[in-house]
Amino acid sequence: IAGDLTQAYVAPPPYPAKVSLVTRSFVFLNLKSAQHPAALIVFDRVTARKPGFYKSWLLHSVDEPLVRAGVISIEQTRDGYNGRLVNHTLLPSAENREIATVGGPGREFWVDGRNYPQSYDKPKDHDPGAWRVEVSPKGRAATDLFLNVMQVMDAKGGPEPLAARLLDQGEMVGAAVADRAVFF
Secondary structure, X not given: OEEEOHHHHOOOOOOOOOEEEEEEEEEEEEOOOOOOOEEEEEEEEEEEOOOOOOOOEEEEEOOOOEEEOOEEEEEEOOOOOOEEEEEEEEEOOHHHEEEEXXXXXXXXXXXXXXXXXXXXXXXXXXXXXXXXXXXXXXXXXXXXXEEEEEEEEEXXXXXXXXXXXXXXXXXXXEEEEOOEEEEO
């Protein structure tokens, strides 16, 4: 699946447009394995109108994410759940990447130094999210690429995630996971 999301990131007048192009492509891989059933590869290309504009890729979660060496893990093991999402960030590259976690009590909906808590009464079975991960390039460029490989598995008693690696062929970039390779 691929789409042009540019208009979703263009603010209405009188605000100036900050982007000239935002595209997202997804590839779902059925790995046909009980231990590692699937992987989702997400590729974003963001071109700003000015190279100095800050860009970030967001991943929201209910529970606090753990970040280690470009790998983001989120587990949900309360109330009978036993799930883990593991995200390998391949782009921006490790030397040009910052990964920050934002959230927790009093910072669930933190934006620009302020919390914007939900204003409605939530049902007991509603998980609104309390955390997010922000992946950003350290350097500023007109165009930035974001490439992430996501896997789901059991948290308790589950396997280690499969390795994911960047494939860079100049005009094309991609990811390798299990016995598959995907290029964009």
